[in-house]
Every structure is written in C-alpha cells, then in structure tokens.
Amino acid sequence: MIGIWNSTSQLQSSKWKFLFEVQQESPKPTPQDYSLTVQMEPLPLALDIKHIHVEGNTLKATGSVVVLPHGEGEATIEMVFEEDCFTGFISLPFTGVMKLDGTRGRGQSLSEELINVVAPYHKNDVIERTPENIQAQVEQLLGEMTIAEKIGQMSQCMASDFAFGGDIEAESADVLVEQGRTGSILGAFNSSRVFELQKTAVEKSRLGIPLMFNADVIHGFQTIFPVPLAWSCSWDIEAIRDACAIAAKEATATGITYNHAPMVDIARDARWGRVVEGSGEDPYLGSLIARAQVEGFQGASLFDKETLIACLKHFIAYGASESGRDYNTVDISEWMLRNLYLPPFQAGLQAGAASVMNAFNFYQGIPIAASEVILKDLLRDELGFDGILISDYGAVEEIYTHGVAKDRSEAARLSLNATMDIEMVSQTYEQFLPQLVADGKIQEQQLDDAVRRILTYKYQIGIMDDPFRYVRPDKEVEYHFNENHLQASRELAQKSIVLLKNEAQTLPLHVAESSARIAVIGPFGDSKDLLGPWQFSKYGADTVTLLEGLQAKGIQEDRLLYSEGSKVNESIVGGIERALEVASHADVILLALGENSEMSGEAASRMDITIPEPQQQLAEAIVELAKQSGKAVVLVLTNGRPLVLDWYEQHMDSIVETWFLGSQAGHAIADVLVGDYNPSAKLTMSFPKQVGQVPIYYNHFNTGRPVTAENEHEKYISKYLDGPNDPLYPFGYGLSYSQFEYSTIELSRSTMQRSESIIATVQVTNTSAVAGQEIVQLYIQDLYGSTVRPVKELKGFEKVTLAPGETVQVQFEITEELLKYCNARLQWVAEAGEFKVYIGSNVKHVQVAGFELIEA
Structure with missing residues (x-):
C-alpha cells in the first residue's frame, strides 16, 4: 500500500479526483507508524489526518477538513488494497460518502481527461470587436431581453455548495443557469465545472448568453506566491506585476475570467485579519502596488485569453474598521477618506481596472452597498468609473441587517439606485427587482444601464463570440505549478x-x-x-x-x-x-x-x-x-x-x-x-x-502636545504612562547582511516655484564585505498647511545593488505634484511654505534637509 494512489468519483454534477499518498515512518512499522496525505479536485481543501490505523491490507483514517462557512468538519477514509488497485470510501462533511475505486499512481488529472472533450468547442477565427461594434451588439441584445433575463445577468450564484461567507439559500447553479437567472458563477474551481456550466448557459438558456466565472485569485492560483502583505515588503513593483500576470495565466486556463482582486485597502490596525491581503499602511506605496496588480491581472488587453478582469476592493475605507474587527463600523471624515484611503483606488482605476467591489462597512451612516454618495457620486461621476460594480458577498441583503432598509426589497432598491450592477450570491435582486419595476419604484432603464456594462465586458473578453475560449485544459497541464512559475514564486x-x-x-x-x-x-x-x-x-x-x-x-x-x-x-x-x-x-x-x-x-x-x-x-x-x-x-x-x-x-x-x-x-x-x-x-x-x-502607523499627525526627546518625561503631553509611542519596528524597516551608510542630503536648490523641481541627492555606501541591496526611501514633511499634515509621507524609493565598499548616488526629483494633498475644502493642492526632506533606510533612520515652495 506504500506509494501514491488515485481514484475518481462522480458526485451529482461534479467529478472528483483524489490522490492518496501512503508512507511508512519506519522500516518495520506498527499499525500507527503510517502517514497519509490527501489531495482533492475540484475543491482544493486541506485534509488534516488526525488518526491512522493499518491492519493487513486495510487502512482506516480519520481527520478534519475546513469547510467555509461551517468551520471544521470530520472526514473518514477506508481503503482496502490489492496489488495495484484499491477500493473503499471517503466521507466528507460537505459531500457525504463517496465510493473509492482506484489504482496505483497519479492517474490522469481532471484536466487531462477534459482535453479531447473541449477541443471541438474551441474557435480559431474570432477577432476582437471594436468598441463601436460592441456597443451596437449590446443594444441589440438588450432589446431582446426580458426583465427577468436582465436581472439574471445582474445575479451571481455559487458553482457548488462551497461558500465563502454566511449561508445563502439558493437553487442549484445548473437550474439557475439553464433558466437564464444568473450571469456569473463564483467558485468553479476546475475547468470541468466551468465547461459544464458554460455549456448549459450556451445550449439551454433562451438567449444563450455565456457566463463569466469569478474567483478570488489573491496571491496565485495553483502556484502560490507570498501573501500581498509579504510581497509588498519587497517594494519590487515589477515582481508583483509579474506574479499577478502568472496568476492570471494559470486561472484563465481553468476558465476563470473575473478576479475578485486586488484588495487595495490601506490598513493601520494589525488586529484586522485582512491586513494580510493588502499592501500595508502607506497610500503612496499602496497606489503603486494597486496599479501593478491591475496591470498584471489585466495585461495589455482583456481580449487576451491569459488575462483576467481585475476588481478593486473594497470601496472604501474597509481597512478603518473600528477595533480592527472585521465587518465593523467605520467613521472617518471625507478629508481622511480622500487623503489616505482613496489614492490606491484612483491608481487602480487609472490603470484600467474593469471592476470595483463595495466595502462591507458604512460611511456617514449609509452601508456602502446602498451609498449613492460613494458609489454613484464619487466612484462613477467624479472618478469616471464605467465598469462593473459588484457587491461583496451578501452585501445587498446586509443593507437590511444594518437597519437602513425596512426589508430586503428596500435593500435591493437602494443598492440599484447606488448603481450596483451584480449582486454576489444572495438573491435579493432576483426576488424583488421585478416587482419594484412593476410598481415604478425603480426604472427598467436602471437595469439596462447595469446589464449594458456587464454585456460590454462579456464582449470585450471574447466569450460572446467564443464561449469556451478560456476552458483550456491543455494549458492547465502546461501552466499549473510549472517550474518557471515556481521559480518566480521563490524569487518573490x-x-x-x-x-x-x-x-x-x-x-x-x-x-x-x-x-x-x-x-x-x-x-x-x-x-x-x-x-x-x-x-x-x-x-x-x-x-x-x-x-x-x-x-x-x-x-x-x-x-x-x-x-x-x-x-x-x-x-x-x-x-x-x-x-x-x-x-x-x-x-x-x-x-x-x-x-x-x-x-x-x-x-x-x-x-x-x-x-x-x-x-x-x-x-x-x-x-x-x-x-x-x-x-x-x-x-x-x-x-x-x-x-x-x-x-x-x-x-x-x-x-x-x-x-x-x-x-x-x-x-x-x-x-x-x-x-x-x-x-x-x-x-x-x-x-x-x-x-x-494599535492602530499604529508612521504617517501620523502632531497633536497640540506632541512628545519629543526634550519633553518625554513630562506628564501633560500625548503619550502613554506605561510605554513609548514608537513602534518596535517602524515602517520601512528591514536589515541586511550588508551594512549601508548614508551621506548628508544635497538639494539642487533651497527654494522652488511651482513650475520648478528640486533634485535631492544622497550617497549610499556598502561598508560591509557582503554585496547587498538597499531600498533607499524618500519622505517629505509639509511643516505647516491649511490643515494638519503628517509628520512624514513616503514620496519615493529606489532599490540599489552595491558591491562591498561600493558607493552609489541616488537622486529623487521633488515636484509640485509630489507635494499635493486634499485640503479642508477637498481641493487637491500644494501650498506654499516650508518642507523637510528625509532620505534613509527606514522612516526613523534618515538624513534631513529643507526647502521652501514659493509663489512666482
């Protein structure tokens, strides 16, 4: 029984593949001296074997598996081996008992089994449509759709009972797809399921509109990269862009077309679990990384079969949840919103992000999913976003839970008025929008606006002309977990x-x-x-x-x-x-x-x-x-x-x-x-x-009674009685096996008019015997303004490589644009006055110089 064994099982509409690896811990093992690892497709869930017992040719094992949203459930396995085959069963909490009838070895993957099945459905003569042609086709199709079919495009369901949030009551995906009651699918983890559902949509629904397949590809699809908080510490924008491109390449081979990433929330409270998904506490670096992730996922063209629709989340200020508790209240000023939380979203939109997802929190008393101020006035009208706005999981229903709607029908109306295009998984739109239209409480034109955006992207990614173009099991075999991707993961x-x-x-x-x-x-x-x-x-x-x-x-x-x-x-x-x-x-x-x-x-x-x-x-x-x-x-x-x-x-x-x-x-x-x-x-x-x-962050403001080296022993200043204000390790901190020294800063001028710039120069020397890389960081402080200003703000960085004893010159250009912020009147301005320039190895260890911005 020692070795790798495989078995394939059919469960309802899905085929399952299991790989079992049996090892022995000693040359003459007792019944307990065996180990078992299990891999599953299509749901890649981790099965933790707790107990294993072997007697003769029979292996029995029990363990646990985490199944969202229900938590940990029990799994049971029994395998009876005979030379090169085995029989038995596996019982999982979300599937029940499945019969096992397998053979020695890895066998064919589900992807390999699908290659010949899918091949006849592929088209080779599809060309990218022009925007004008897409617009005409969308309007024609809209004219053929019933209200129910329009709402279907605005509704999303799960591919299976596997869930990412709370329990959602819904009919099976197969029924919803056949009846044209869903336009996108979340959680189809393998190409077989994508193919099955797409085939149903194209061949059995009345209008044959293909589905988009959504997934949370946060830091890799099959080849997993560092979590985003980790890769942000690389400060390597190109490597992060490449990681996202590889993730898109692997995901699209499975048929995934729409990514619920990147998360670009700025976060300052380490208690919040979702800091792991973001780029940390700084809006400047966060903006650069947001842009890189969108560019990596979406590539040069969404018509490319190896690119994904990127979705910026969570709009907006989700990272400011009180007490660091997920889904909790957020109460911040619009001034803070624009200076801290908005810049990464602006950068992502400028990079062409095709989708945005709402935050779970409320802003100024209104849940974001129902906020016309945030979603319509700010996102669509001011920022010019005309892509797909998708709710987070169950967020439309939660408008009612927040207490801002008297019932779920009112929640659906409020969300549609806020221009929400797709409701993720819950069925509030389907259940209540038809009657709301009939009663005149919403207009059919609002449905048309949403469906127009959805269909436009379905044409842009090519599925309207070639529905199965992303189902490429041959590319799954080639791309997933390949050596080049693994090497890129290792390097990042x-x-x-x-x-x-x-x-x-x-x-x-x-x-x-x-x-x-x-x-x-x-x-x-x-x-x-x-x-x-x-x-x-x-x-x-x-x-x-x-x-x-x-x-x-x-x-x-x-x-x-x-x-x-x-x-x-x-x-x-x-x-x-x-x-x-x-x-x-x-x-x-x-x-x-x-x-x-x-x-x-x-x-x-x-x-x-x-x-x-x-x-x-x-x-x-x-x-x-x-x-x-x-x-x-x-x-x-x-x-x-x-x-x-x-x-x-x-x-x-x-x-x-x-x-x-x-x-x-x-x-x-x-x-x-x-x-x-x-x-x-x-x-x-x-x-x-x-x-x-906590929350603790470097770009804080001085209070009226700031703590300094001179007054830190006094009482009536902004400090703790039982510890320092400073963090243990500050923003930008990180050591090397090399040692680096910084010269004083040289500025090309001490005063600057708005049309001019200043060059800040510093010499960095590797004083060690070890070659190394250093991330040289530029911070600026606006000493006084029409509002309070942070004590420091990251405004640039450069990664340099130095041989032992080598000195390099690092220069940063300071322009008026670099000095701008959102003032109390919500204007983006650079105000005349004095500034400090800091350059160093982290926010605390810096050289200092100063200049003045003057009017001409």
Missing part, C-alpha cells in the same frame, strides 16, 4: 523576507564550511501551512517546508535535528521536553513559530496579536536552555500580520519575518538563512511594541 518570496534582528551576525548560517548542528524547533518547522489564507491550490501538499528547504541545502542528516515542540494553539504532552532534548544537541536553534492560515484573512480578527501561549511556553523553555549553554536562537516567523514581538526582540539573537511565502516558502527561507540570498525587504506595516498602541 526571497524578496519578501524581512530580517528584523541579527545580533552578533548570527545569520547567515555558513552551512558549507561549518560542522555546526542545527535544531529546527516549533510547529512551523515541518509544516506545509505556509501558503496563507485565500488560496485554493490543489498542490498544497507540495508546499516546501522549512525543514525540506534546509535539507535541500545539503546539510548532513546528523546535523539537522527537528522537534515540533507544540502545536500552533495547543500544547503537546511531553512536547517541550522532547524539544529541549533535541535542542540540547544543537549549536544553533531555529525557532519556527507563528500563526496558522486560519488566524489571518477575512473574519480572522484577533484581540491579542501575540504568538499563542503554547508556542510562547516553548520559546521560553528554549531560551532558558540557550542561555545556560550559550546557543544562538533564531526566530523564524510565519504569520499574516504584524505581531507583538517585544519579548522576542529581547531574547532572540536573530528574528526573520517570513510571513506566508507560498509554494516555495521553505526554499526561500533556507536561501536567506544560509546566505544564498541577502535579505533586502522592508516593512510596510509598523510592528507595535504592545497591542495597546
């Missing part, structure tokens, strides 16, 4: 790792010329839970662990020791004792701690953003051992948000922030630990010293 993962501390140059580990023994201790030492939230890869079992990454470096087996020590949130009986025994034989201890994937992402807010107590107890025991024996301890973090690390800063020799790095995580971490890659990443969110500081 390397660039995303932030070195937070490196006392006495503990790192890198010189494994080639050393006989030192390395102990890997902790729940993330040999864990594959390194992908993070919001990923649905069927290759999760192929994630490279930290231990595997180190083994690949050629470290001899007797020099690489391992003990789990504890689970993420649970102690292991005797776990700390076994970990101490293993660590006692090592010279260097790698303490692999952090959060699991379920502790970050949507609906994953945390009050206490410390490392969980069982891991803390393990760390304290290891530190005590190291103190007594003189061993170095390196903390290797896996997490999706800034954590409170004050104790670790005091007790670790080195701290490496690895985040959730994706498919090649273990290789990338090992590359950094052994010095094959010199870390260069910089934080894009401040790390608090204590949780009571």
Whole structure:
C-alpha cells in the first residue's frame, strides 16, 4: 500500500479526483507508524489526518477538513488494497460518502481527461470587436431581453455548495443557469465545472448568453506566491506585476475570467485579519502596488485569453474598521477618506481596472452597498468609473441587517439606485427587482444601464463570440505549478523576507564550511501551512517546508535535528521536553513559530496579536536552555500580520519575518538563512511594541502636545504612562547582511516655484564585505498647511545593488505634484511654505534637509 494512489468519483454534477499518498515512518512499522496525505479536485481543501490505523491490507483514517462557512468538519477514509488497485470510501462533511475505486499512481488529472472533450468547442477565427461594434451588439441584445433575463445577468450564484461567507439559500447553479437567472458563477474551481456550466448557459438558456466565472485569485492560483502583505515588503513593483500576470495565466486556463482582486485597502490596525491581503499602511506605496496588480491581472488587453478582469476592493475605507474587527463600523471624515484611503483606488482605476467591489462597512451612516454618495457620486461621476460594480458577498441583503432598509426589497432598491450592477450570491435582486419595476419604484432603464456594462465586458473578453475560449485544459497541464512559475514564486518570496534582528551576525548560517548542528524547533518547522489564507491550490501538499528547504541545502542528516515542540494553539504532552532534548544537541536553534492560515484573512480578527501561549511556553523553555549553554536562537516567523514581538526582540539573537511565502516558502527561507540570498525587504506595516498602541502607523499627525526627546518625561503631553509611542519596528524597516551608510542630503536648490523641481541627492555606501541591496526611501514633511499634515509621507524609493565598499548616488526629483494633498475644502493642492526632506533606510533612520515652495 506504500506509494501514491488515485481514484475518481462522480458526485451529482461534479467529478472528483483524489490522490492518496501512503508512507511508512519506519522500516518495520506498527499499525500507527503510517502517514497519509490527501489531495482533492475540484475543491482544493486541506485534509488534516488526525488518526491512522493499518491492519493487513486495510487502512482506516480519520481527520478534519475546513469547510467555509461551517468551520471544521470530520472526514473518514477506508481503503482496502490489492496489488495495484484499491477500493473503499471517503466521507466528507460537505459531500457525504463517496465510493473509492482506484489504482496505483497519479492517474490522469481532471484536466487531462477534459482535453479531447473541449477541443471541438474551441474557435480559431474570432477577432476582437471594436468598441463601436460592441456597443451596437449590446443594444441589440438588450432589446431582446426580458426583465427577468436582465436581472439574471445582474445575479451571481455559487458553482457548488462551497461558500465563502454566511449561508445563502439558493437553487442549484445548473437550474439557475439553464433558466437564464444568473450571469456569473463564483467558485468553479476546475475547468470541468466551468465547461459544464458554460455549456448549459450556451445550449439551454433562451438567449444563450455565456457566463463569466469569478474567483478570488489573491496571491496565485495553483502556484502560490507570498501573501500581498509579504510581497509588498519587497517594494519590487515589477515582481508583483509579474506574479499577478502568472496568476492570471494559470486561472484563465481553468476558465476563470473575473478576479475578485486586488484588495487595495490601506490598513493601520494589525488586529484586522485582512491586513494580510493588502499592501500595508502607506497610500503612496499602496497606489503603486494597486496599479501593478491591475496591470498584471489585466495585461495589455482583456481580449487576451491569459488575462483576467481585475476588481478593486473594497470601496472604501474597509481597512478603518473600528477595533480592527472585521465587518465593523467605520467613521472617518471625507478629508481622511480622500487623503489616505482613496489614492490606491484612483491608481487602480487609472490603470484600467474593469471592476470595483463595495466595502462591507458604512460611511456617514449609509452601508456602502446602498451609498449613492460613494458609489454613484464619487466612484462613477467624479472618478469616471464605467465598469462593473459588484457587491461583496451578501452585501445587498446586509443593507437590511444594518437597519437602513425596512426589508430586503428596500435593500435591493437602494443598492440599484447606488448603481450596483451584480449582486454576489444572495438573491435579493432576483426576488424583488421585478416587482419594484412593476410598481415604478425603480426604472427598467436602471437595469439596462447595469446589464449594458456587464454585456460590454462579456464582449470585450471574447466569450460572446467564443464561449469556451478560456476552458483550456491543455494549458492547465502546461501552466499549473510549472517550474518557471515556481521559480518566480521563490524569487518573490526571497524578496519578501524581512530580517528584523541579527545580533552578533548570527545569520547567515555558513552551512558549507561549518560542522555546526542545527535544531529546527516549533510547529512551523515541518509544516506545509505556509501558503496563507485565500488560496485554493490543489498542490498544497507540495508546499516546501522549512525543514525540506534546509535539507535541500545539503546539510548532513546528523546535523539537522527537528522537534515540533507544540502545536500552533495547543500544547503537546511531553512536547517541550522532547524539544529541549533535541535542542540540547544543537549549536544553533531555529525557532519556527507563528500563526496558522486560519488566524489571518477575512473574519480572522484577533484581540491579542501575540504568538499563542503554547508556542510562547516553548520559546521560553528554549531560551532558558540557550542561555545556560550559550546557543544562538533564531526566530523564524510565519504569520499574516504584524505581531507583538517585544519579548522576542529581547531574547532572540536573530528574528526573520517570513510571513506566508507560498509554494516555495521553505526554499526561500533556507536561501536567506544560509546566505544564498541577502535579505533586502522592508516593512510596510509598523510592528507595535504592545497591542495597546494599535492602530499604529508612521504617517501620523502632531497633536497640540506632541512628545519629543526634550519633553518625554513630562506628564501633560500625548503619550502613554506605561510605554513609548514608537513602534518596535517602524515602517520601512528591514536589515541586511550588508551594512549601508548614508551621506548628508544635497538639494539642487533651497527654494522652488511651482513650475520648478528640486533634485535631492544622497550617497549610499556598502561598508560591509557582503554585496547587498538597499531600498533607499524618500519622505517629505509639509511643516505647516491649511490643515494638519503628517509628520512624514513616503514620496519615493529606489532599490540599489552595491558591491562591498561600493558607493552609489541616488537622486529623487521633488515636484509640485509630489507635494499635493486634499485640503479642508477637498481641493487637491500644494501650498506654499516650508518642507523637510528625509532620505534613509527606514522612516526613523534618515538624513534631513529643507526647502521652501514659493509663489512666482
């Protein structure tokens, strides 16, 4: 029974493929000394085997699987083996019992089985339509549609019972598609399901209008890249754009045409779980990354079969949720909205984003899904957005829950008046819009406006002329998890790792010329839970662990020791004792701690953003051992948000922030630990010293009583009694194995008229014997204005590579445009006055100069 086995099962309208890998832990195993891993298609859900028992040729196993929205459910497997085949069953909480009848080996993937089936449906002579032609075709089709069919285009359903939010009562996708009651599908995870549903839409619905297929492709499709908060720390705009292009390439091969990404919310509160999906706390960097993600997903043309419709989310200010609690209240001024939260959306729209999704919160008392002020006046009229506006999951119904509509019918009316085009998954539009039209409470023209936008994009992406053009199982086989994509993931993962501390140059580990023994201790030492939230890869079992990454470096087996020590949130009986025994034989201890994937992402807010107590107890025991024996301890973090690390800063020799790095995580971490890659990443969110500081961010305002070095011992100033105002690790912070020195700043002039610019120059020198890269950061402070101004604002950066002893000159051009902000009258202006220029390695360690903007 040892080896890989496959089985295919038919469940209702979907075919399922299972891969089982059975391994034995010792040459003469007892019935408990076996391990089992399971991969599933089409739903790439992680099955965690808890217990396994083997007797003769029969294997029985139980475990758990996370099924949204219901949480964790129990799974049961029984397999009876005979030479090269097996029979049995698998019971999953969302499918019930499925019969297994399989063979040895991987067998054909669902994609390979589909290649010949789909081939006759492809067209080779389709050309891109002109905007004028599309407009004419849309108007003609609109004239043929009934009110019910128009509302159908404005409604979205799930491809299966698998859900991303709360329970939604709905009929099956197959019925809704055949009756023309849905225009897009969410959560079709494999090309077989896409093909089935598209075939139903084209061949059985009255008008044969093809479907769009939507998915949340946040940081990769099958090849998983670092989570967005991690890749933002690379400050590598091109690499982020490339990652999104690869994700689009893989997703579109499966038939996905519409992406619910990127999330471009600015976030300042690390308690909010969705910080993992964004680019941190800064609107300047966030805007550059928003533009890059749209360009990566959408490419040069949406007619290209390897590009996706990008959807900017969540419009707007979702990242300002009070207390860092998901779906919570937001109460900010329009001045703050425009200065902080709007710029990344503006950048995404300027890049051509075809879609926008509403935020769950309300603004000025109105849920965004019902806000004409936000969605119609600001987004459509002021910003000129004429693309598809889609609700977030169930957000239309939630207008009623918020208490702003007396019933669900009123919620549907308010959302349509706010120009919401597509209702995601819930059926408020379908149930209530027909009667609202009949009663004259809404106009059919409002439906036409929405459907016109939807159909326009269906023509633009080519599915109106070639409905199956994105169903390309041959390209799935070629693209998914291929070596080039894995290499790109590894390289971006390397660039995303932030070195937070490196006392006495503990790192890198010189494994080639050393006989030192390395102990890997902790729940993330040999864990594959390194992908993070919001990923649905069927290759999760192929994630490279930290231990595997180190083994690949050629470290001899007797020099690489391992003990789990504890689970993420649970102690292991005797776990700390076994970990101490293993660590006692090592010279260097790698303490692999952090959060699991379920502790970050949507609906994953945390009050206490410390490392969980069982891991803390393990760390304290290891530190005590190291103190007594003189061993170095390196903390290797896996997490999706800034954590409170004050104790670790005091007790670790080195701290490496690895985040959730994706498919090649273990290789990338090992590359950094052994010095094959010199870390260069910089934080894009401040790390608090204590949780009571959050929300904490660098671009804050001076109060009337700001704390300074001179007055910090006084009482009546803006400070805490029991700790500092400053974070533990500030924005822009990150160490290298190299050391860099900055010269003073030279400005090309001390005064500047509006039509002029200033060149700020600084010399950066690598004073170490190690080649490295440095992200040189430019900040500007407007010393006084018609409103309060931030103490610093990022306005530029440049990544430079320096050989040992090399000096490079870095220049930034300062223009009037760079100095503009939204004033109290909501005008975008640069005001005459004095400014400071800061250039350095992070927001705290900078050189300073000054200039004045004057009127001509």
